[in-house]
Amino acid sequence: MDFLISFKKKKIEFLKKENIYFFLIIITIFFFDRITKIEIINNYSNGASYINDYINLDLIWNIGIGFGFLSTDSSLIYNFISMIIGIVILYLVYIFIESEKLDKIIYSIIIGGALGNFYDRILYKAVPDFIDIHYSNMHWFTFNIADVFITIGILIFIIKSYFIKN
Numbered sequence: 001m002d003f004l005i006s007f008k009k010k011k012i013e014f015l016k017k018e019n020i021y022f023f024l025i026i027i028t029i030f031f032f033d034r035i036t037k038i039e040i041i042n043n044y045s046n047g048a049s050y051i052n053d054y055i056n057l058d059l060i061w062n063i064g065i066g067f068g069f070l071s072t073d074s075s076l077i078y079n080f081i082s083m084i085i086g087i088v089i090l091y092l093v094y095i096f097i098e099s100e101k102l103d104k105i106i107y108s109i110i111i112g113g114a115l116g117n118f119y120d121r122i123l124y125k126a127v128p129d130f131i132d133i134h135y136s137n138m139h140w141f142t143f144n145i146a147d148v149f150i151t152i153g154i155l156i157f158i159i160k161s162y163f164i165k166n
Helices: 002-014 017-043 075-098 101-124 145-163
Strands: 055-062 127-135
Touching: 017 055, 017 101, 017 127, 017 145, 075 101, 101 127, 101 145, 127 145
Parallel strands: none
Antiparallel strands: 055 127
16 A cells, blocks of 8 residues: 555656656657657668668668667567566666756656667567667677667766766
8 A cells, every 4th residue: 555655646746747847758759759760661671781881871770679689589588688678678677756957857867768779579579679779890799779768877877876976
């Protein structure tokens, strides 16, 4: 019972006016990611498209987590990993609610990207990755816009943690 009361308090805190601005960051990142993925799926499904000497657009369906890690053909493992990712996102939302303003910005960036990729895991049973950065024949892992925001959020979090002490 105490859990439900605590949950209702957190829900009310999440809907505070100051949190609405951060929620808009999450929604903006999510929809920016969705728009880019829909564009790629609809127009770049037939192989790599050359952009310049360092970037190609190449649609790859990632059934694993970051950089294809834990890719598997087992739907049981895929569903278990997806469930864990969903729990982590919910935990990030909880931390977001408890955080100070700067941390809320950081968590908003991470949550926006994570929701974009989680949505794809549910909708497509895979995440469309399409940004192929390379030099000559050396290619980095293919990634998407959600991955960019998740990475930026994590890097800002690490830098903040290293340089700003409470």
